[in-house]
Amino acid sequence: MFPQNSNDPNRPDRVEELGTYEMIWDCKFCGNKNLPAKTHKFCPTCGAAQDPQSRRFPSDEEKIAVKEHVSKGASLICPACGTPNDGDSQFCMQCGAPLDQAARAKTVGSEVRAENQSFAAGQERDLAQERLAEDLPKAPVTAGKPNPLIFIIGAIVLLLICGGIILALTAKRDATATVVGHDWQRIIYVDRFTSVRDNAWDDQVPADAYSVSCSERQRSSRQVPDGEECAVRRVDNGDGTFSERRECNTVYRDEPVYDDYCSFTVNRWVPDREIQSSSAQAAAPFWPSADLTSGSSLGAERENRRSESYIVLLDVDGQRYECAVNQSAWQEAEEGRTFNISIGVITNAPDCSALEQ
Ligand SMILES: [Zn+2]
Ligand SMILES: [Zn+2]
Structure with a gap:
Protein backbone atom coordinates (compact mmCIF):
# COMPACT_ATOMS: atom_id res chain seq x y z
CA MET A 1 0.00 0.00 0.00
CA PHE A 2 1.05 3.62 0.06
CA PRO A 3 3.41 4.92 2.75
CA GLN A 4 2.04 6.09 6.09
CA ASN A 5 4.06 9.28 5.99
CA SER A 6 2.22 12.14 7.67
CA ASN A 7 4.94 14.61 6.55
CA ASP A 8 4.01 14.19 2.89
CA PRO A 9 2.03 17.35 2.02
CA ASN A 10 0.33 15.52 -0.87
CA ARG A 11 -0.98 12.76 1.34
CA PRO A 12 -4.72 13.17 1.90
CA ASP A 13 -6.06 13.50 5.45
CA ARG A 14 -8.38 10.54 4.94
CA VAL A 15 -8.43 7.72 2.37
CA GLU A 16 -11.39 5.41 1.78
CA GLU A 17 -10.91 2.34 -0.46
CA LEU A 18 -13.84 2.08 -2.86
CA GLY A 19 -13.01 -1.14 -4.69
CA THR A 20 -10.99 -2.91 -7.35
CA TYR A 21 -12.09 -3.13 -10.99
CA GLU A 22 -10.89 -4.59 -14.28
CA MET A 23 -8.83 -2.55 -16.70
CA THR A 39 -10.36 -12.28 -16.74
CA HIS A 40 -9.39 -12.25 -20.45
CA LYS A 41 -5.66 -12.94 -20.84
CA PHE A 42 -6.48 -13.98 -24.44
CA CYS A 43 -8.81 -12.56 -27.05
CA PRO A 44 -12.04 -14.63 -26.99
CA THR A 45 -12.49 -14.05 -30.72
CA CYS A 46 -9.06 -14.78 -32.22
CA GLY A 47 -7.09 -16.22 -29.26
CA ALA A 48 -4.25 -13.66 -29.40
CA ALA A 49 -2.45 -12.98 -26.09
CA GLN A 50 -3.35 -9.74 -24.28
CA ASP A 51 -0.87 -6.94 -24.91
CA PRO A 52 -0.52 -5.29 -21.43
CA GLN A 53 0.46 -2.06 -23.19
CA SER A 54 -3.02 -1.79 -24.72
CA ARG A 55 -4.66 -1.68 -21.25
CA ARG A 56 -6.69 1.42 -20.42
CA PHE A 57 -9.26 2.58 -17.87
CA PRO A 58 -12.95 1.81 -18.63
CA SER A 59 -15.69 4.41 -18.17
CA ASP A 60 -17.53 4.46 -14.84
CA GLU A 61 -20.64 2.97 -16.51
CA GLU A 62 -18.69 0.00 -17.96
CA LYS A 63 -16.37 -0.89 -15.09
CA ILE A 64 -16.50 -4.46 -13.75
CA ALA A 65 -15.75 -5.10 -10.06
CA VAL A 66 -13.11 -7.66 -9.03
CA LYS A 67 -14.17 -9.61 -5.93
CA GLU A 68 -11.56 -10.32 -3.25
CA HIS A 69 -8.66 -9.05 -5.32
CA VAL A 70 -5.22 -10.19 -4.12
CA SER A 71 -2.36 -8.00 -5.30
CA LYS A 72 0.60 -9.93 -6.72
CA GLY A 73 2.26 -6.89 -8.34
CA ALA A 74 2.29 -5.84 -12.00
CA SER A 75 1.98 -8.58 -14.65
CA LEU A 76 5.13 -10.38 -15.79
CA ILE A 77 5.32 -10.34 -19.60
CA CYS A 78 6.63 -13.61 -21.04
CA PRO A 79 9.83 -12.81 -22.98
CA ALA A 80 9.12 -15.75 -25.33
CA CYS A 81 5.45 -15.38 -26.28
CA GLY A 82 4.36 -11.99 -24.84
CA THR A 83 1.56 -13.36 -22.63
CA PRO A 84 0.93 -11.39 -19.42
CA ASN A 85 1.30 -13.64 -16.33
CA ASP A 86 0.44 -13.10 -12.65
CA GLY A 87 3.10 -11.00 -10.88
CA ASP A 88 4.32 -13.95 -8.75
CA SER A 89 4.52 -16.54 -11.61
CA GLN A 90 7.70 -18.59 -12.14
CA PHE A 91 6.86 -19.89 -15.63
CA CYS A 92 4.65 -18.68 -18.46
CA MET A 93 1.15 -20.21 -18.25
CA GLN A 94 0.99 -20.21 -22.07
CA CYS A 95 4.38 -21.51 -23.23
CA GLY A 96 6.16 -22.56 -20.03
CA ALA A 97 9.18 -20.26 -20.52
CA PRO A 98 10.91 -19.17 -17.25
CA LEU A 99 9.92 -15.65 -16.12
CA ASP A 100 12.92 -14.74 -13.90
CA GLN A 101 14.14 -12.25 -16.57
CA ALA A 102 10.62 -11.08 -17.55
CA ALA A 103 9.74 -7.37 -17.61
CA ARG A 104 6.72 -6.10 -15.65
CA ALA A 105 3.80 -4.43 -17.39
CA LYS A 106 3.92 -0.64 -17.45
CA THR A 107 0.97 1.10 -15.79
CA VAL A 108 -0.97 4.08 -17.10
CA GLY A 109 -0.58 5.78 -13.71
CA SER A 110 -3.59 7.34 -12.02
CA GLU A 111 -6.48 9.73 -12.68
CA VAL A 112 -8.49 11.99 -10.38
CA ARG A 113 -12.06 13.27 -10.72
CA ALA A 114 -14.36 15.39 -8.58
CA GLU A 115 -17.00 13.48 -6.62
CA ASN A 116 -19.89 14.82 -8.70
CA GLN A 117 -18.28 13.84 -12.01
CA SER A 118 -17.66 10.45 -13.62
CA PHE A 119 -14.64 8.96 -15.34
CA ALA A 120 -14.67 8.51 -19.10
CA ALA A 121 -12.92 5.54 -20.70
CA GLY A 122 -9.22 5.91 -21.38
CA GLN A 123 -8.17 6.71 -24.95
CA GLU A 124 -7.49 3.72 -27.21
CA ARG A 125 -3.75 3.48 -27.52
CA ASP A 126 -1.75 3.71 -30.75
CA LEU A 127 0.98 1.30 -29.65
CA ALA A 128 3.02 1.58 -32.84
CA GLN A 129 3.23 5.33 -32.34
CA GLU A 130 4.14 4.96 -28.62
CA ARG A 131 6.95 2.49 -29.35
CA LEU A 132 8.30 4.71 -32.09
CA ALA A 133 8.34 7.70 -29.72
CA GLU A 134 10.18 5.63 -27.06
CA ASP A 135 12.88 4.61 -29.55
CA LEU A 136 13.51 8.12 -30.86
CA PRO A 137 16.83 9.54 -29.66
CA LYS A 138 16.23 12.46 -27.35
CA ALA A 139 17.60 15.76 -28.62
CA PRO A 140 20.40 17.00 -26.36
CA VAL A 141 19.38 19.91 -24.19
CA THR A 142 21.54 22.91 -25.01
CA ALA A 143 20.48 25.50 -22.47
CA GLY A 144 22.13 28.88 -23.05
CA LYS A 145 24.60 28.92 -20.17
CA PRO A 146 25.90 32.42 -19.36
CA ASN A 147 29.57 32.96 -20.07
CA PRO A 148 31.50 32.96 -16.74
CA LEU A 149 33.96 35.48 -18.22
CA ILE A 150 31.20 38.15 -18.06
CA PHE A 151 30.87 37.62 -14.31
CA ILE A 152 34.64 37.80 -13.75
CA ILE A 153 34.98 41.03 -15.78
CA GLY A 154 31.94 42.47 -13.97
CA ALA A 155 33.44 41.62 -10.58
CA ILE A 156 36.79 43.24 -11.49
CA VAL A 157 35.08 46.42 -12.75
CA LEU A 158 32.97 46.59 -9.57
CA LEU A 159 36.09 46.08 -7.42
CA LEU A 160 37.94 48.88 -9.27
CA ILE A 161 35.00 51.28 -8.86
CA CYS A 162 34.69 50.51 -5.11
CA GLY A 163 38.47 50.84 -4.65
CA GLY A 164 38.43 54.16 -6.50
CA ILE A 165 35.62 55.52 -4.32
CA ILE A 166 37.37 54.42 -1.11
CA LEU A 167 40.68 55.98 -2.29
CA ALA A 168 38.98 59.28 -3.19
CA LEU A 169 37.09 59.45 0.11
CA THR A 170 40.21 58.75 2.20
CA ALA A 171 42.57 61.06 0.27
CA LYS A 172 43.88 63.81 2.59
CA ARG A 173 46.03 66.93 2.45
CA ASP A 174 48.15 68.36 5.26
CA ALA A 175 47.44 71.89 6.50
CA THR A 176 48.40 74.30 9.30
CA ALA A 177 45.35 75.37 11.31
CA THR A 178 45.22 78.39 13.64
CA VAL A 179 42.78 78.53 16.59
CA VAL A 180 40.49 81.54 16.09
CA GLY A 181 37.64 80.91 18.56
CA HIS A 182 35.73 78.63 20.94
CA ASP A 183 32.12 77.49 21.25
CA TRP A 184 30.52 75.41 24.00
CA GLN A 185 27.05 74.17 24.91
CA ARG A 186 25.64 72.37 27.96
CA ILE A 187 22.13 70.84 28.20
CA ILE A 188 20.14 69.38 31.11
CA TYR A 189 17.26 67.13 30.02
CA VAL A 190 14.27 67.25 32.40
CA ASP A 191 11.46 64.67 32.85
CA ARG A 192 8.02 65.53 34.23
CA PHE A 193 5.74 63.14 36.16
CA THR A 194 2.68 63.21 33.90
CA SER A 195 -0.62 61.39 33.46
CA VAL A 196 -0.53 59.56 30.12
CA ARG A 197 -3.48 58.07 28.22
CA ASP A 198 -2.69 54.75 26.50
CA ASN A 199 -4.29 51.64 25.00
CA ALA A 200 -3.58 47.91 25.40
CA TRP A 201 -5.20 44.48 25.40
CA ASP A 202 -6.80 43.56 28.72
CA ASP A 203 -3.93 41.26 29.78
CA GLN A 204 -1.32 43.97 29.05
CA VAL A 205 -2.85 46.86 31.01
CA PRO A 206 -0.29 48.02 33.66
CA ALA A 207 -1.15 47.25 37.30
CA ASP A 208 -1.14 50.95 38.26
CA ALA A 209 -3.55 52.01 35.48
CA TYR A 210 -6.67 53.97 36.37
CA SER A 211 -9.74 55.33 34.49
CA VAL A 212 -9.78 52.03 32.57
CA SER A 213 -12.51 51.50 29.97
CA CYS A 214 -12.63 48.41 27.78
CA SER A 215 -14.62 47.19 24.78
CA GLU A 216 -14.56 43.93 22.87
CA ARG A 217 -12.86 43.73 19.50
CA GLN A 218 -11.23 41.12 17.29
CA ARG A 219 -7.72 40.28 18.49
CA SER A 220 -6.79 37.38 16.19
CA SER A 221 -8.34 34.52 14.28
CA ARG A 222 -8.08 30.76 14.53
CA GLN A 223 -8.55 28.01 11.96
CA VAL A 224 -11.46 25.69 12.67
CA PRO A 225 -12.28 22.52 10.69
CA ASP A 226 -15.22 23.13 8.35
CA GLY A 227 -16.02 19.85 6.61
CA GLU A 228 -13.87 18.19 3.97
CA GLU A 229 -13.23 18.20 0.27
CA CYS A 230 -13.03 14.84 -1.48
CA ALA A 231 -12.00 13.52 -4.87
CA VAL A 232 -11.96 10.06 -6.41
CA ARG A 233 -8.69 8.59 -7.67
CA ARG A 234 -8.20 5.45 -9.75
CA VAL A 235 -4.79 3.81 -9.90
CA ASP A 236 -3.64 1.21 -12.44
CA ASN A 237 -2.29 -1.76 -10.45
CA GLY A 238 -0.43 -3.13 -13.48
CA ASP A 239 -2.03 -6.60 -13.11
CA GLY A 240 -5.09 -5.94 -15.27
CA THR A 241 -6.95 -4.22 -12.41
CA PHE A 242 -7.23 -0.74 -10.98
CA SER A 243 -8.12 0.45 -7.47
CA GLU A 244 -10.50 3.29 -6.77
CA ARG A 245 -10.28 5.32 -3.61
CA ARG A 246 -11.85 8.42 -2.13
CA GLU A 247 -9.24 10.95 -0.97
CA CYS A 248 -10.46 13.60 1.45
CA ASN A 249 -8.82 16.69 2.92
CA THR A 250 -10.15 18.72 5.83
CA VAL A 251 -11.22 22.26 4.90
CA TYR A 252 -10.67 25.06 7.42
CA ARG A 253 -12.26 28.46 7.88
CA ASP A 254 -11.10 31.51 9.83
CA GLU A 255 -12.98 32.21 13.05
CA PRO A 256 -12.43 35.56 14.79
CA VAL A 257 -11.10 35.56 18.36
CA TYR A 258 -12.37 38.47 20.49
CA ASP A 259 -10.79 40.12 23.52
CA ASP A 260 -11.14 43.27 25.61
CA TYR A 261 -9.21 46.27 24.31
CA CYS A 262 -8.77 48.95 26.97
CA SER A 263 -7.87 52.59 27.16
CA PHE A 264 -6.45 53.77 30.49
CA THR A 265 -4.39 56.40 32.27
CA VAL A 266 -1.03 55.87 33.99
CA ASN A 267 1.33 58.30 35.72
CA ARG A 268 4.79 58.17 34.15
CA TRP A 269 8.07 60.12 33.98
CA VAL A 270 8.04 61.63 30.47
CA PRO A 271 10.78 63.70 28.73
CA ASP A 272 9.51 67.28 29.06
CA ARG A 273 12.06 70.08 28.56
CA GLU A 274 15.74 70.97 28.03
CA ILE A 275 17.65 73.70 29.89
CA GLN A 276 20.61 75.08 27.93
CA SER A 277 23.65 77.26 28.51
CA SER A 278 26.18 78.19 25.83
CA SER A 279 29.12 80.36 24.80
CA ALA A 280 26.57 83.03 23.82
CA GLN A 281 26.17 83.66 27.58
CA ALA A 282 29.78 83.40 28.82
CA ALA A 283 33.24 82.40 27.55
CA ALA A 284 33.75 79.92 30.45
CA PRO A 285 31.44 76.86 30.49
CA PHE A 286 28.89 76.57 33.33
CA TRP A 287 25.83 74.34 33.99
CA PRO A 288 22.48 76.18 33.79
CA SER A 289 20.44 76.30 37.02
CA ALA A 290 17.76 73.63 36.69
CA ASP A 291 15.25 74.94 39.28
CA LEU A 292 13.11 71.77 39.18
CA THR A 293 9.68 71.24 40.75
CA SER A 294 10.51 68.60 43.35
CA GLY A 295 8.32 65.86 44.79
CA SER A 296 6.68 62.69 43.47
CA SER A 297 3.16 63.90 42.64
CA LEU A 298 1.89 64.84 39.18
CA GLY A 299 3.82 67.80 37.79
CA ALA A 300 7.04 66.95 39.67
CA GLU A 301 10.32 67.17 37.72
CA ARG A 302 13.58 65.22 37.76
CA GLU A 303 16.85 65.47 35.89
CA ASN A 304 17.17 62.75 33.25
CA ARG A 305 20.70 63.34 31.86
CA ARG A 306 23.22 66.00 30.91
CA SER A 307 25.18 66.56 27.72
CA GLU A 308 28.03 68.93 26.87
CA SER A 309 29.88 69.80 23.65
CA TYR A 310 33.07 71.80 23.04
CA ILE A 311 34.03 73.16 19.63
CA VAL A 312 37.34 74.74 18.56
CA LEU A 313 37.09 77.12 15.59
CA LEU A 314 40.07 76.86 13.20
CA ASP A 315 41.33 78.90 10.27
CA VAL A 316 43.23 77.33 7.36
CA ASP A 317 44.28 79.84 4.68
CA GLY A 318 41.15 81.96 5.27
CA GLN A 319 38.77 78.98 5.37
CA ARG A 320 36.84 78.18 8.59
CA TYR A 321 36.78 74.67 10.17
CA GLU A 322 35.19 73.31 13.36
CA CYS A 323 36.56 70.60 15.63
CA ALA A 324 34.45 68.96 18.35
CA VAL A 325 36.88 67.86 21.13
CA ASN A 326 36.87 66.94 24.83
CA GLN A 327 36.87 69.69 27.42
CA SER A 328 40.57 69.56 28.35
CA ALA A 329 41.70 69.71 24.68
CA TRP A 330 39.27 72.58 24.19
CA GLN A 331 40.83 74.49 27.12
CA GLU A 332 44.41 73.85 25.93
CA ALA A 333 43.68 75.01 22.36
CA GLU A 334 44.28 78.66 23.18
CA GLU A 335 43.51 81.33 20.61
CA GLY A 336 46.43 81.86 18.16
CA ARG A 337 47.86 78.37 18.71
CA THR A 338 48.61 76.37 15.52
CA PHE A 339 48.11 72.64 14.80
CA ASN A 340 49.21 70.47 11.88
CA ILE A 341 46.01 68.73 10.78
CA SER A 342 44.92 66.77 7.70
CA ILE A 343 41.82 67.63 5.70
CA GLY A 344 39.87 65.31 3.39
CA VAL A 345 40.45 66.25 -0.26
CA ILE A 346 36.87 65.42 -1.32
CA THR A 347 35.01 65.50 2.01
CA ASN A 348 36.77 68.74 3.20
CA ALA A 349 36.46 67.29 6.75
CA PRO A 350 39.29 68.09 9.20
CA ASP A 351 40.95 65.29 11.19
CA CYS A 352 40.52 66.69 14.74
CA SER A 353 42.57 64.05 16.56
CA ALA A 354 45.68 66.32 16.41
CA LEU A 355 43.98 68.66 18.92
CA GLU A 356 43.43 65.90 21.49
CA GLN A 357 47.07 64.66 21.55
ZN1 LIG B 1 -8.60 -10.88 -31.28
ZN1 LIG C 1 5.11 -17.52 -22.91
Missing part, protein backbone atom coordinates in the same frame (compact mmCIF):
# COMPACT_ATOMS: atom_id res chain seq x y z
CA ILE A 24 -9.90 -3.07 -20.33
CA TRP A 25 -7.75 -3.91 -23.39
CA ASP A 26 -8.13 -3.96 -27.17
CA CYS A 27 -7.10 -6.84 -29.47
CA LYS A 28 -4.87 -5.44 -32.18
CA PHE A 29 -5.31 -8.53 -34.40
CA CYS A 30 -9.07 -8.81 -34.77
CA GLY A 31 -10.23 -5.39 -33.53
CA ASN A 32 -12.17 -6.78 -30.55
CA LYS A 33 -12.42 -3.94 -28.00
CA ASN A 34 -13.11 -3.30 -24.28
CA LEU A 35 -12.00 -6.77 -23.12
CA PRO A 36 -11.68 -7.14 -19.30
CA ALA A 37 -7.96 -7.34 -18.63
CA LYS A 38 -8.13 -9.48 -15.45
